[in-house]
Amino acid sequence: MSIVTRNSLIALGITVVLVGTVAYAISYLNQQRVAELSAIEDQLSIDTLSLDTQFSLLETAPCDTASSTDLTGELTDLGNRLAYAEGQLGSDNAEVIRLKEQYSLLEIRDYLITKQLAAACGTKPITVLYFYSNAGDCAECAKAGYALSYLRDTYPALRVYSFDYNLNLGALTTLIKVEKLKDALPAFIINGKHFYGFTSLADLEGDFPKGALATSTATTTRR
């Protein structure tokens, strides 16, 4: 065997090993991401269930102890991580879909608890249910999502719940049916009122109840 052939074969072997190692490292990193997301979701599940149980136990006076405010912040962080993982692994990745389903369930649960607390305690939280699609059929969804992120970061009292409209999840389908949501995205349910499409931040702000954003605690902190 000539030295050129021998060196070429060794170089090919090294290249395959290097590329394989890089591919394995990336796969490992992504697995760790999924594992972290799973762990966060598990913890949130426990917290949500705990809150739900607390609420049931203290049905007569839930307002003194039960609060889901902290969970909403964690849900937002989880949502950001999930969106990043979706970008890395692809929206058709089975793990991503499973995590998104679990995340959506947590969001719906938190939304319901928020509603129940509001009814029981007489508070008036501002909630936004945001329905998007990343299947390429919603040109304005990226803009709408960013505008909502801005509003959520600027007004921390705002409770934003984002849902992938195309997710095949029974609870989400039921929510869409119950809310009688039309198949026009992006869609917003702001304190029970339905809005479709996105034109600008100013228009979106106009969809909020009068004074709702002004009375929320404004902050300039960015995520």
Next chain:
Amino acid sequence: MSPGLIAYPFLFVAIFFESFILVTFLSKPARDARKRSPASGNYPKVAVIVPCYNEESTIGGTVESLLALDYPTGRLEVILVDDGSTDTTPATMDRYRAHPQVKVIRKENGGKHTALNAGIAQTDADLIGCLDADSFVEPDALKEIVPCFDRPEVAATTAAMTVHEPKNLLEHMQNAEYTFGVTLRHALAAVNGLYVTPGPFSFYRRAVVVALGGFREGHKTEDMEMALHIQRAGYEIDNAPRARVYTKAPRTVGKLVKQRTRWTTGFMRNVMHEYRDLVGNPSFGALGLIVLPIAVLAIASGLILFSLFLYTSIAQVILMISVRQGIPLGYAFLPSFPHFDWFYLPSSLYIFLGITALFASLIMIAMGKRLSRSPQSLPVGLLAYTLLYGFVAPLWLLRATADVAIGKQRRWK
């Protein structure tokens, strides 16, 4: 098809080629070459030809460095060939007319290859060297070169070329690239894979050059044409990695692009026309099967990878601006410094393979520095190479490809 999928084959080939260089660097022929001692006792007659065209600012230093070579004076002659300069180059040359080792030739402007041939015609030396008039040699460089010709099959030898006193970032970038070239040439010489004998201090067996008909215009790359000619004739091209020569590098992007466009078009035209039969030809071993095909692919890959980078970057910027429209500037565009979170580390195969290829390049630059013991600062060069090369190289690749496609000819300077 995603940009990453288009890039993977090119990145795979780049990593393969770098691995090949590293493996060859460690193989026995290269190790033996590194053990070679400088010439002592056997000194063939050597003539160094300095072709000049309007080199008034550097020719003096070039000649002085040649006269300071550590080589028996009776065995070394310096032939200065003025190729019709219009500045004070002839006057500077005339200062050396009386020197016993120097011959001065003046001729009508006809191009570098004609100047070299004019010099060859004036000597009966065993070995002839070429030194561009903007380059300077270390005193021991010739003694490092000469032993390469101990093997009769060797018809040419290249030196270890780096940049003379790099000052700005662009010069440091080129110095890193040249230092990379030191490793590359040393490794490829071990498998006779060199296809260029650069102007700064390459040497030839005079009899072979004469038998091959002397230097040709070679699409303004006479050094490449001669190397390919030598290879086709069945000879070998060796390398002396400790024969240090320093050359002036272009100081501006415009001048660099002009120089590299000439080199790249010269390469493309030579391998597309006169030397097409060498590409992919197993008779020429590493040169035919690996070096030339990958050099061609490197031009395509440079253009394609840069285009992909440009396309994805522009698309991202457009999306970013479009998504942020109407959002207060303080939120949308002011930089934020979130705390480090490993979760958000980018982990695309495309990026990681690119980093692997870059890291291998940086290792080879460091190896070239160690091998040649060249004095320039390496950290600045590595930084400049990492930051600039990927953005500057596509400029000349694009220009050269366009020139070849439309048949445009440019002036040398």
